[in-house]
Amino acid sequence: MSVLEPEPAVAAELFGDRIDIARQFTAALADQGEERGLIGPLELPRLWTRHILNSVIAAPLFHGSVADIGSGAGLPGLVLAIARPDVHWTLIEPMERRITWLNEQVRELSLDNVEVVRARAEEVDRPGGFDVVTARAVSALRTLLPLTAPLVRDGGELAVLKGINAANEIDAAQKQIKKYRLSNVRVEVLGEGVLPEITRVVRATVR
Numbered sequence: 001m002s003v004l005e006p007e008p009a010v011a012a013e014l015f016g017d018r019i020d021i022a023r024q025f026t027a028a029l030a031d032q033g034e035e036r037g038l039i040g041p042l043e044l045p046r047l048w049t050r051h052i053l054n055s056v057i058a059a060p061l062f063h064g065s066v067a068d069i070g071s072g073a074g075l076p077g078l079v080l081a082i083a084r085p086d087v088h089w090t091l092i093e094p095m096e097r098r099i100t101w102l103n104e105q106v107r108e109l110s111l112d113n114v115e116v117v118r119a120r121a122e123e124v125d126r127p128g129g130f131d132v133v134t135a136r137a138v139s140a141l142r143t144l145l146p147l148t149a150p151l152v153r154d155g156g157e158l159a160v161l162k163g164i165n166a167a168n169e170i171d172a173a174q175k176q177i178k179k180y181r182l183s184n185v186r187v188e189v190l191g192e193g194v195l196p197e198i199t200r201v202v203r204a205t206v207r
């Protein structure tokens, strides 16, 4: 299936000189994603608007060494790795067929800034190993924090892509926010007036 890019000018601006790699990845996901159980059929027509652009809009938030927990089809980690070759990305995902897909894409797209790790986040033995940890559509913040915060270095950051309930999730996670010593917890809205659908990111410092 071919999926039309609805906002080519916006996509080109966000990916810069990496746009052809982003197009190659999106075309592969559109062609194989449903059959390989990576993405639901309803998501295909909105692959660019809801998934690719919503991931890449967060690219300026990252630096150094970043882990993406539960990367699935590569959202947001692989998309961000395409846009930010200057950052080192570790994609952590437990499901074998998704790992196979991620490894294939890293090879096909010649991404030398990506490591793919087959594991559940809680099995990853790298305490404080990352400057920033991200995730998207894995679980509510109060269950996501125990999976992500221990992987962030002292003074590092969480930047988690969230839906419309982001502020409520922060309210419900107060106990975990205290336990994992998060400060400056806030919701940032990205892409307003630029993207067809905005992106909400819960950001926090871990100390």
Ligand SMILES: C[S@@+](CC[C@H](N)C(=O)[O-])C[C@H]1O[C@@H](n2cnc3c(N)ncnc32)[C@H](O)[C@@H]1O
Residues within 6 Å of the ligand: 069, 070, 071, 072, 073, 074, 075, 076, 092, 093, 094, 095, 098, 119, 120, 121, 122, 135, 136, 137, 138, 147
């Ligand atoms: C709903 S999918 C979202 C995938 C992708 N992040 C996205 O936005 O499309 C959730 C993913 O999280 C993974 N996952 C679930 N529990 C996990 C855990 N404890 N550690 C790491 N990944 C996990 C699942 O295997 C699945 O690929």
